[in-house]
Amino acid sequence: xxxxxxQDHQKDAWRKQAKASGYRxxxxxxxxxxxxxxxxxxxxxxVLDVGCHPGGWAQVAVELVGENGKVVGVDLQSCVxxxxxxxxxxxxxxxxxQQAVLDAIDTEVIDVVVSDISPHITGKWDxxxxxxxxxxxxxxxxxxxxxxxxxxxxxKLFQGVGVEELIELVKPxxxxxxxxxxxxxxxxxxxxxxxxxxxxPKRGPDWQIRPAFEDALEHRxxxxxxxxxVEPAKSTFQVRKKKTD
Ligand SMILES: C[S@@+](CC[C@H](N)C(=O)[O-])C[C@H]1O[C@@H](n2cnc3c(N)ncnc32)[C@H](O)[C@@H]1O
Numbered sequence: 001x002x003x004x005x006x007q008d009h010q011k012d013a014w015r016k017q018a019k020a021s022g023y024r025x026x027x028x029x030x031x032x033x034x035x036x037x038x039x040x041x042x043x044x045x046x047v048l049d050v051g052c053h054p055g056g057w058a059q060v061a062v063e064l065v066g067e068n069g070k071v072v073g074v075d076l077q078s079c080v081x082x083x084x085x086x087x088x089x090x091x092x093x094x095x096x097x098q099q100a101v102l103d104a105i106d107t108e109v110i111d112v113v114v115s116d117i118s119p120h121i122t123g124k125w126d127x128x129x130x131x132x133x134x135x136x137x138x139x140x141x142x143x144x145x146x147x148x149x150x151x152x153x154x155x156k157l158f159q160g161v162g163v164e165e166l167i168e169l170v171k172p173x174x175x176x177x178x179x180x181x182x183x184x185x186x187x188x189x190x191x192x193x194x195x196x197x198x199x200x201p202k203r204g205p206d207w208q209i210r211p212a213f214e215d216a217l218e219h220r221x222x223x224x225x226x227x228x229x230v231e232p233a234k235s236t237f238q239v240r241k242k243k244t245d
Contacts, residue, residue, distance in 0.1 A: 014184050018056065024080075025056035026184060027116060030193070031154075032060055033182035038195050040152040041065060046110040048101065048146075049073035049085075050092055050139050051117030058085040061114065072104045092117070093138045102146070109148035115139050115155040118191075129160040129190075137166065137210040144173060144201070144209075153196040160190065165216040167194065169209050172202050 014026035023029070035041060041064040052058050052073030061071045062084040071085040074097060078089045086104045090097030117139060119131045136155050147153060153174070157163055171177045175198035185191050206212065 023056050023059055024054045028056035028060050029184035030116070030182045031057045031114065033184055034154055034180060034193055034195065035060070035064060037180060037182075038152075038154075038197070040114070040154055040195070040197070041112050044068045045112050046070040046105065046107060047072070047112045047114060048105065048110050048143060050113065050115035050143070051075055052085075052087055053077040053079050055079040055082045055085070055087065057114055057116055058082045058087060061085070070105070072101060074101050092142060093135070098142055105146065109146055109151070110143075111148055111151050113139075113143045113147055113151070113153045113155075115143075115153075118156060118158075126161070129158045130162065132156075132158045133162050133166055133213070134210065137169075137213045140170065140173075140209040144199070144207070147199050147201075149199055149201060151199040153199065155194050155196075157192050157194050158190055159192055162213070162217055162220075165220065166209070166213055169212050169216065170194070170196060172200075173207075174199055 014029055018024070018026045018028055021028075041047060041061060043064070043066045045065045046069060047061045047065060049058050049061055049071060053075035055073070058071055058073045058079070059082055062082060065071060067084075071082075073079070073082075073085055073087040074090060074092050075087070076089070076091055079087045081087065088097065088100050088104055090100060092098065092101070115136070117135055119128065119135055121128050136157060139155065140153070143153065157166070167177060174196040177194065177196050180193045180195050182193065
């Protein structure tokens, strides 16, 4: 109960700070803190912001890339325009939206992908968490082919079953992959951000994350069940008293 009160109070504090600073959402501070620690966006970069509504990350990205950079965002919900960003409405897993994003980017490759995507929350934690990881895998599969060599990728993850498998599948695509929990999201949920730096494109037919992730989950579920009928083996390990003569 007290924990809940503290969490709500902290969320409120970030919300007030966001309002005072002209940001649309407290989530803006998460990207700012990710940037402070990990330096993912440079001036003049092109940035794809996945799950951009209401536009807090897009506002921060526009500040960071400056006048000569480019920010393209996409979300299921339409946003009030953000000066300097091109925000598209659509489902990032749909080919039609993907084409609209590629058209808006209008270059062969981009420098950075930031994704704060989260699915519609049903309240059933294990379902929401599983859907969110699949969505993250889809975003990787869409965006990796257009992320430049050496580019960076940040994505939100909800901790739980499958996270380790997903991270293992992402690792071969980047030189550095690490988890980071910004102050603005601490205590508020089980979300964490995966910071993937220095894209090293993985070639070959098995480069995609989603099919391999589904295989990994199936393998995990089909793994051997512990046999409850088998008695645990007795340990022969003993602590011997040291001789003192
Ligand atoms: C936490 S919000 C993002 C907040 C945003 N980073 C900001 O600072 O304003 C997550 C967003 O992901 C979007 N989303 C979920 N599924 C999506 C999908 N398939 N395609 C595009 N956006 C999606 C939701 O509509 C929601 O607005």
